Amino acid sequence: MRRISKRLTSTVVRSAVAGAVVTGTVMAMAPAAxxxxxxxxxxxxxxxxxxxxxxxxxxxxxxxxxxxxxxxxxxxxxxxxxxxxxxxxxxxxxxxxxxxxxxxxxxxxxxxxxxxxxxxxxxxxxxxxxxxxxxxxxxxxx
Missing domain, CATH: 2.60.20.10 (Crystallins)
Structure with missing residues (x-):
């Protein structure tokens, strides 16, 4: 059970970091208002x-x-x-x-x-x- 929980936590953290990077990239490419x-x-x-x-x-x-x-x-x-x-x-x-x-x-x-x-x-x-x-x-x- 511990092994599944650790893998799940690791996957969630990686996904969150990847999402933040993608979001940051999109925001950086958006034109000024x-x-x-x-x-x-x-x-x-x-x-x-x-x-x-x-x-x-x-x-x-x-x-x-x-x-x-x-x-x-x-x-x-x-x-x-x-x-x-x-x-x-x-x-x-x-x-x-x-x-x-x-x-x-x-x-x-x-x-x-x-x-x-x-x-x-x-x-x-x-x-x-x-x-x-x-x-x-x-x-x-x-």
Whole structure:
């Protein structure tokens, strides 16, 4: 009986270790969560950290109430997009995006029409003359 118990325990331990190794390998090969938000220029609005469509990028297809939990794709060290966007393109064929100065979709007064590019947001202002550059915190879709 002891011999069976010892073999069974040994087999269970080896299986657990093998399972952990396999799971670890799978997890290591999984892409980063932000990879799904990379700008692929298909039916989305794309933001860039710097003017001229450079620096890290981030894409959205739907509304976002706050950018405080969103980060640029492929940018090291990571950088939050909240109040740090300097250029954008609306690649969507029919959706309008309304940019909001504050989180919770507040003060949404600047619209981006379909198929429109803005290479330098410093060239655009919110009502009241504040620059759009580095001042967008959420958006709506309409």
């Amino acid at each position: 932000s990879a799904s938000h990379k700008c692929d220029r298909s039916q989305e609005i794309c933001y860039w950290r710097l003017s001229g469509y450079t620096g890290g990028s981030r894409a959205f297809t739907n509304e976002d109430y706050t950018y405080t939990n969103d980060y640029y794709d492929n940018l090291s060290p990571t950088k939050n997009i909240n109040n740090s966007i300097s250029s954008l393109v609306n690649y969507h064929s029919s959706r309008f995006y309304r940019l909001c100065r504050y989180v919770e979709q507040s003060y949404c007064l600047f619209s981006i029409e379909p198929q429109v590019a803005r290479p330098n947001l410093a060239d655009y202002v919110w009502p009241g003359s504040a620059s759009l550059d580095n001042s967008i915190s959420s958006h709506t879709v309409y």
